[in-house]
Amino acid sequence: MIDVTLENFETEVVNASLSVPVLVDFWAPWCGPCRALGPILEKLETEYAGRFKLVKINSDEEQELAGMFGIRSIPTCVLLKDGQPVDGFMGALPEGQVRAFLDKHVPPADEAPAPAEVQEASAQDALAAGDVAAALEKLQHAVTTDPANDEARFDYVKLLLQLGRVAEAQAAFAPVQAKAAVDRRLGALKAWLDAIEFVAAQGLGPDADAQFAAKIAANKRDFETRFARARWLMAQQRWTEAMDELLEILMRDKHWNDDAARKTYVAILELIEPPKPKVAEGQIPPEDPVVASYRRRLSSVVLS
Known part of the structure; x- marks a missing residue:
């Protein structure tokens, strides 16, 4: 059970309802029926084990939110799904009626x-x-x-x-x-952690880029230096610059050091991939433009 205010309403109610039904309990400390209903709701939230989320809004302190939902008496409960109110009830209903209300909207335990x-x-x-x-x-x-x-x-x-x-x-x-050796995403995390540890072990500070640039200018095929620079950039979360450096290696030697440049490049793509937005059933979520661009660049170099 979470107490919701105007400040966290968007996160705890609207956004949360995109993943799980959210039951909003409008109440006030002086309200006797509210005190009777509250323990029932909290008991059911525990019993339903994550199949819905319970939040409470003090209608006296959060009058703007109460007004937004048109609350005229308390207790009033409103259920939200996918960011929208879909049902509700007023008054301190007995447990059986509250359970029946929830069962209309909450997925069965084997589907939750x-x-x-x-x-x-x-x-x-x-x-x-x-x-x-x-x-x-x-x-x-x-x-x-x-x-x-x-x-x-x-x-x-x-x-x-x-x-x-x-x-x-x-x-x-x-x-x-x-x-990490068999899981792509965990392997990407290991590559990031390894880069951070490498930078610390080598004592590479903010001025390291000048040192890298001088060595690379003297020898474009100094892949060890290019790879070190890419890891230094990874440690700073300068992802696209790191991938640009790795592409410089791949354009000259696709399989250098047991594919180290390609594997690290792929790890970065995994790390910068944002969570897929929720879309209607049957639709394909759009790909992040930066990730899509760098995937195409990798393909064009590796397949050329």
Whole structure:
């Protein structure tokens, strides 16, 4: 159960309802029927185990939100799906009637996403809304709840690295490090972590680019230096510049160092791929233009 205000309404209600039904309970501390209904709703939220999300809005303190939903009496509950209100009820209904109401809209247990998956989807909504702290908390909860959820772990480690929290990212990645050789996304994270460790071990600072440029100018086929520069750029999250440097290697030697340049390039594409937006059933989500452009550039070089 989450207390919602105008500030977090978009993230916790509208965006969250794109992934799971959200039941909004409008209440007030002085309302006796509200105090009777509240424990029933909280019990059912626990029992339904992530199949719907319960949020509470204090209608006295959040009058703008209450007005937005046309609330005239409390308690009033409104159910949202895909960002829109779809149903609701007024008054302190008994548990059986509330359960019947939920069962009209909430997917059966065998069709509902696992709680960790709900947390992961909610984290992506929080990120889209710019609430990084909430996203990090939800991803951490998802990984803790289901340590085998590699999708949530990928997003969690990636966000930690984006925030520069390398030690935490290394600790979170350690349980799945052995799978990096066979899992494309985990392998991409390992390539990023390896680049960060390489830069630290080599003591490469902000002025390293001048050193790289001088060496490359003296020898265009100095692939070791080009690859080091690409990893230095990766560590700084300068993704397109890193891929440009890797393409310079690939245009001269497609299979240099056991395909190291191509493999690292592919890892970067995996790291910069944004979450797919939700689209109607049967539609194909649009591809990110930067990712699409660099995929085409890789294909044109490798296949030429």
